Amino acid sequence: MKSAETLSTRRLQELDAAHYLHPFTDHKSLGERGARIIERADGVYLWDSEGNRILDGMAGLWCVNVGYGRSELAEAAYKQMLELPYYNSFFQCAHPPAVKLAAEIAALAPAHMNRVFFTGSGSEANDTVLRMVRRYWDLKGQPGKKTIISRINAYHGSTVAGASLGGMLPMHEQGDLPIPGIVHIAQPYWYGEGGDMDPEEFGLWAARQLEAKIIELGEDQVAAFIAEPIQGAGGVIIPPASYWPEIKRILGKYDILLVVDEVICGFGRTGEWFGSQYYDLQPDLMPIAKGMTSGYLPMGGVIVADRVADTLIEHGGEFFHGYTYSGHPVAAAVALENLRILRDEGIVERVRTELAPCLQSKIARLAEHRLVGEVRGVGMLGAIELVRNKQTRERFPDKGSTGTLCRDLCVANGLVMRAVGDTLIMSPPLVISPAQIDELVDTAWKCLDLAALKLGV
Numbered sequence: 001m002k003s004a005e006t007l008s009t010r011r012l013q014e015l016d017a018a019h020y021l022h023p024f025t026d027h028k029s030l031g032e033r034g035a036r037i038i039e040r041a042d043g044v045y046l047w048d049s050e051g052n053r054i055l056d057g058m059a060g061l062w063c064v065n066v067g068y069g070r071s072e073l074a075e076a077a078y079k080q081m082l083e084l085p086y087y088n089s090f091f092q093c094a095h096p097p098a099v100k101l102a103a104e105i106a107a108l109a110p111a112h113m114n115r116v117f118f119t120g121s122g123s124e125a126n127d128t129v130l131r132m133v134r135r136y137w138d139l140k141g142q143p144g145k146k147t148i149i150s151r152i153n154a155y156h157g158s159t160v161a162g163a164s165l166g167g168m169l170p171m172h173e174q175g176d177l178p179i180p181g182i183v184h185i186a187q188p189y190w191y192g193e194g195g196d197m198d199p200e201e202f203g204l205w206a207a208r209q210l211e212a213k214i215i216e217l218g219e220d221q222v223a224a225f226i227a228e229p230i231q232g233a234g235g236v237i238i239p240p241a242s243y244w245p246e247i248k249r250i251l252g253k254y255d256i257l258l259v260v261d262e263v264i265c266g267f268g269r270t271g272e273w274f275g276s277q278y279y280d281l282q283p284d285l286m287p288i289a290k291g292m293t294s295g296y297l298p299m300g301g302v303i304v305a306d307r308v309a310d311t312l313i314e315h316g317g318e319f320f321h322g323y324t325y326s327g328h329p330v331a332a333a334v335a336l337e338n339l340r341i342l343r344d345e346g347i348v349e350r351v352r353t354e355l356a357p358c359l360q361s362k363i364a365r366l367a368e369h370r371l372v373g374e375v376r377g378v379g380m381l382g383a384i385e386l387v388r389n390k391q392t393r394e395r396f397p398d399k400g401s402t403g404t405l406c407r408d409l410c411v412a413n414g415l416v417m418r419a420v421g422d423t424l425i426m427s428p429p430l431v432i433s434p435a436q437i438d439e440l441v442d443t444a445w446k447c448l449d450l451a452a453l454k455l456g457v
């Protein structure tokens with residue numbers, strides 16, 4: 001097969017079914033159905049191999065923050081490939097793009113965070129977190145502090161450490177996870193789990209699970225608490241307003257590191273550069289990826305607070321950890337250009353002042369639909385809870401099927417949203433226009449109508 005050969009959709013689907021093992025996929029049903037082949041993209045739109053135009057309400061996988069088709073990013077990659085396509089940062093070497101990127105990210109991060117460890121992805125960033133927090137406590141002479149407290153239904157990646165840090169039970173069931181030394185407390189998911197409590201009361205309750213766990217394990221055993229500012233893959237779970245302040249109060253009492261996973265919230269998604277700034281958190285470590293390059297090339301990292309970095313550096317010796325592609329020069333050059341676009345075009349600022357208020361006020365109207373129990377969002381993140389009974393929050397039978405139905409109807413009508421169980425979620429590119437937000441909301445409403453018709457309600 002010549003690489004330039006144009007293949008029909010059917011042929012691509014046959015080859016796909018025969019050879020390509022997709023991530024997070026039931027291959028038997030995909031083989032029967034045939035993959036949707038996405039061929040090109042521009043701005044906020046995708047085009048599939050049948051010529052359909054689809055509004056990408058998920059920014060790829062929460063990552064294409066500056067939108068598709070930015071030729072500056074392609075040019076940055078091309079230039080860097082000619083100059084220095086690869087070199088490592090092992091053995092006391094560095095190269096300009098990685099050095100400049102580390103400095104740029106340090107300048108954007110909260111003031112007490114001045115160093116970056118680069119990885120190839122968000123999962124690798126969280127593997128780095130696990131190793132770095134344990135290394136930190138070893139160097140502090142407290143090797144017993146090994147356990148990391150996370151939350152049920154958190155997502156921190158798909159490697160062994162990432163999936164263990166995450167709290168996705170179906171992932172844990174495949175392969176005896178989590179690994180030892182990682183425990184999970186309740187998540188602050190009021191709509192799904194708040195019962196009779198009001199949101200603020202529930203937020204306090206959920207936060208206090210952290211203190212209960214620290215006391216149960218013993219402070220001298222606990223290395224860190226890890227959390228996404230807003231859980232993304234778990235269903236865009238926005239904690240009640242009482243949650244983060246109470247977590248901060250608890251962390252103030254105990255000598256435990258705070259890891260804030262910024263893989264989704266980082267680089268503008270909340271209208272601040274980082275979710276930690278949105279919630280006024282003081283993290284010790286911030287895993288990053290996705291919006292760092294707007295997904296144009298794979299790259300991740302961990303932003304490290306001075307308290308941790310200084311310990312590694314001053315009490316150090318070698319930290320036996322790193323990846324071939326840590327700080328990859330082409331990915332770093334693309335990340336630098338991506339940060340320049342986000343900054344020079346005022347994209348983060350515009351999200352805060354204009355686009356997030358626009359998106360949030362428009363999606364809020366979807367709550368009037370008879371299938372919708374709650375709409376929530378922060379910045380350019382949103383979630384729509386699908387229910388049979390708005391008052392009791394009762395779901396339709398066959399958990400997840402209503403979410404899948406709505407998602408499939410959306411795609412068929414030109415809109416990508418994702419379903420997490422019976423919650424529809426969105427995370428559009430940060431450059432979506434108000435008119436395109438109208439298109440997103442109108443299409444969502446139409447698809448909710450179609451779903452209601454199918455469900456006979």
Ligand code: PMP
Nearest residue numbers: 121122123155156157261263264
């Ligand atoms: N952390 C969070 C919060 C994520 O959402 C993700 C990916 N969805 C990851 C980590 C893992 O990132 P990657 O897929 O790049 O390994």
